[in-house]
Amino acid sequence: MSTTMHDGIASSGRAGDSHVLRPGELDLSHKVILYLEDISVSFDGFKALNNLSLTIDAGELRAIIGPNGAGKTTMMDVITGKTRPDSGKAFFGQTLDLTRMNEPEIAHAGIGRKFQKPTIFENHSVFENLELAMKTDKRVWKSLFAQLSGEERDRVSDTLKRIRLQTEADRPAGLLSHGQKQWLEIGMLLMQEPRLLLLDEPVAGMTDEETERTAELFVSLAGQHSLVVVEHDMSFVEALGGQVTVLHEGSVLAEGSLAKVQADPRVIEVYLGR
Template sequence: MKLPAALETFADREHVFEFMARGSRVPRLDVSHNVILYLEDITVAFDGFRALNDLTLYVDAGELRCIIGPNGAGKTTMMDVITGKTRPDSGSAWFGQTIDLLQLDEPEIAAAGIGRKFQKPTVFTEHSVFENLELAMAGDKRVWRILFAKLTPAQIERIESVLETIGLKDQRDARAGSLSHGQKQWLEIGMLLMQDPQLLLVDEPVAGMTPQETERTAELLLGLAGKHSVVVVEHDMAFVRSIARKVTVLHEGSVLAEGSLDEVQNNAKVVEVYLGE
């Protein structure tokens, strides 16, 4: 049965409506200097308390960076600034050379190529693993397309590729609500990958996982590095050691130390304020 012209437009997966095109105004990402994230002199104060205090941090393109620090060090606020949830009182935040994050709202930042995974996984529990990835597909936010549109071979191939990456190929038809905690975490990472982000922010990914799930998560994040830039906030030092190449320690809203895990673990100030707790 042929659809009316108006519904054909809704069903067209390649059609982009004006209200969906906000990200099209975002400049093209430029990492020609090999740095994907610039945070410079960022200060955020809440009722006089400085959650971030002249924070300066740089992340290289393709890097996997671990961020550690005691509670209240500013880790969550830092991610809130990067994703547009919180506006700093001062400082600058750039995504590559050309994208001023402080001039964009949250949807525009996501469209520019920054994805964030919170500690608690959020998936569509009544839908299958495959359907969760389909719903998360970049550029596929139309209401009517679920009713009328069919996936193209390229889109199916993309979902299958992500299923392979996150290790859930055998669970493709399983209801997401039936997955283990670790599998739900991997599925949410897969949902972010469907948006094709250049920078992934991952908050405490192994909290509550079994040792086997933790090991698999380390393999997953290491496999993403290079293809994506990955920033991991984590308290589990054994997990950090398994994935870290460079570690940044935050304390009182500023960078206290930076370097290899061995270097920061042997830093007297870090031991005093964090590792010695």
């Protein structure tokens, strides 16, 4: 193993530590929540990811852009354990090696992913959807008839407020607008208290107003959560206001503010100028 930021960092028992980490607990002592180094993934000899390296700080809101086929989805698949890299390192915090964990373990460790298509329970109310997402017991009816504690009820209410669906709490989720369904699914992810949220084209199909509200929501979540947002909508990326990573042919082509990457001739050539 070559020398990296991860070498020599134990997850527990360091002399002088005020907080001793339990096994599996997220170690953010270096303020980095996600660390990818030289990740490569091949499909039938084609390199979907080609020595991809990326670092996301704790609390950061990062946008990932890039042309079709750049490797954005494959990168998310590697982070969530759906795809194993052929080579490279992937760490969650300092100590959790994502390449050695399966999908449920990674989700349990605190990485939540939202796919493009909402997967909500259409026949249940908005409130019940959030309630179900919080429950560890996923058997729907058992969960629904169990009494919520006051604290759990407060958590659902806080999340309803956060995703701006307080007035829709008792409506069947199937009756929500497309944008509201997306927010509900984000709310369901939040109920599981993820540390890192991966969001795949969250504003696709949204109205301009919904897109603006989604940007506000993400900005409000940053700090407490870390967010990695794959998106093609540049006005949305601009509204997020964070660092932007441009992927191209499975590697990082450019990184920086949106203005900086948009002015980069390589980016203009491969992506924005097309």
